[in-house]
Amino acid sequence: MDADKQxxxxxxxxxxxxxxxxxxxxLADATRIRIILALRDHGELSVNLLADIxxxxxxxxxxxxxxxxxxxxxxxxxxxxxxxxRLENEHARQLVADAIFQAEHTLGGAPRHHHADLAGExxx
Numbered sequence: 001m002d003a004d005k006q007x008x009x010x011x012x013x014x015x016x017x018x019x020x021x022x023x024x025x026x027l028a029d030a031t032r033i034r035i036i037l038a039l040r041d042h043g044e045l046s047v048n049l050l051a052d053i054x055x056x057x058x059x060x061x062x063x064x065x066x067x068x069x070x071x072x073x074x075x076x077x078x079x080x081x082x083x084x085x086r087l088e089n090e091h092a093r094q095l096v097a098d099a100i101f102q103a104e105h106t107l108g109g110a111p112r113h114h115h116a117d118l119a120g121e122x123x124x
Contacts, residue, residue, distance in 0.1 A: 023095070026071045031056055031064050033096055035085075036073070040093045044077065044084040 009016040034054040051058040
C-alpha cells in the first residue's frame with residue numbers, strides 16, 4: 001500500500017521540504033554560522049570559549065546555542081557545572097561548508113575550494 005511507501009526526502013513534494021526550510025532559517029544568522037565553524041574546528045567547547053572565538057558576549061552565544069540545540073544541530077555534555085557543546089552530526093558542518101563554498105563563487109575568479117593543493121577540501 002502507499003501508506004507503507006516511504007517518501008523520498010529529495011522529491012519536490014516531500015514532507016521534508018518545510019523542515020529543510022526551517023534548517024536554513026536556523027542557519028541564517030552569522031553568529032550561528034560562526035559557532036558551527038568553531039565547533040567544526042575545535043570539537044567540544046564551553047559557552048565561554050565559544051564566546052571568545054566568535055567575539056560575542058556569553059549570554060548571546062548561550063541563546064544561539066539553545067536554538068541550535070532545539071533544532072538538534074548541536075548536542076551537549078555536562079561535566080560538573082560546565083556544559084560543553086559539539087555538533088550533533090556532520091550535516092550542519094557540511095551545509096555551512098557548502099554555503100561558504102557558494103559564497104566564494106560570488107566573488108568571481110577561481111574559488112579557494114577549487115584549488116587542488118588544499119588537502120581534504122572539496123573540488124566541486
